[in-house]
Amino acid sequence: GNSVTQMEGPVTLSEEAFLTINCTYTATGYPSLFWYVQYPGEGLQLLLKATKADDKGSNKGFEATYRKETTSFHLEKGSVQVSDSAVYFCALSQGAQKLVFGQGTRLTINP
Amino acid sequence: DTGVSQDPRHKITKRGQNVTFRCDPISEHNRLYWYRQTLGQGPEFLTYFQNEAQLEKSRLLSDRFSAERPKGSFSTLEIQRTEQGDSAMYLCASSFLLKSWAFFGQGTRLTVV
Numbered sequence: 001g002n003s004v005t006q007m008e009g010p011v012t013l014s015e016e017a018f019l020t021i022n023c024t025y026t027a028t029g030y031p032s033l034f035w036y037v038q039y040p041g042e043g044l045q046l047l048l049k050a051t052k053a054d055d056k057g058s059n060k061g062f063e064a065t066y067r068k069e070t071t072s073f074h075l076e077k078g079s080v081q082v083s084d085s086a087v088y089f090c091a092l093s094q095g096a097q098k099l100v101f102g103q104g105t106r107l108t109i110n111p
Numbered sequence: 112d113t114g115v116s117q118d119p120r121h122k123i124t125k126r127g128q129n130v131t132f133r134c135d136p137i138s139e140h141n142r143l144y145w146y147r148q149t150l151g152q153g154p155e156f157l158t159y160f161q162n163e164a165q166l167e168k169s170r171l172l173s174d175r176f177s178a179e180r181p182k183g184s185f186s187t188l189e190i191q192r193t194e195q196g197d198s199a200m201y202l203c204a205s206s207f208l209l210k211s212w213a214f215f216g217q218g219t220r221l222t223v224v
Contacts, residue, residue, distance in 0.1 A: 032211040043217035051211065080148040089153050098144060101153030
């Protein structure tokens with residue numbers, strides 16, 4: 001079946017550092033790919049998405065590119081802020097149906 | 112606020128009791144999903160509805176679990192004879208038909224003691 005594997009956390013960075021959170025997936029066909037973020041005490045929020053190969057999703061300074069050849073959707077941000085501290089989930093969906101999530105990566109940014 | 116709303120936010124119950132959670136989706140959304148999230152894990156799919164029809168149920172959804180979406184509006188998730196292993200965050204999400212992304216509520220945290 002479909003699955004998503006994320007880089008294990010927790011990840012701790014200093015403010016203004018460069019962020020990469022790795023995500024790879026296993027799926028047949030061409031799934032849609034997502035990053036969701038969960039801030040402390042809040043629900044899951046859609047951060048960005050890509051629905052076909054080579055698409056780049058972007059939002060709030062975060063980016064991720066749908067790489068079919070490497071089955072990856074790595075999340076990047078050039079300069080993180082303390083307010084980016086949260087848990088990040090990579091997910092896929094096939095046929096506009098249920099989401100399959102990775103296990104999540106907890107990110108802490110220190111001032 | 113037109114987001115997905117879940118009630119209650121927190122529920123503590125004794126083992127063996129029944130509990131029911133409610134989800135109000137974004138009003139224009141045809142699809143409604145239930146997920147379960149345990150500590151340190153990503154959400155796991157339980158079931159989903161398209162309008163009032165329940166189209167898929169995960170093998171995680173044992174016979175003690177039942178979900179309904181009467182008239183294709185709000186949904187309820189009931190757990191009968193709760194067990195300690197049912198302790199988790201129960202998440203509801205909704206989406207437009209044919210759109211692959213969903214919007215989540217803040218969840219109901221269930222603790223079974």
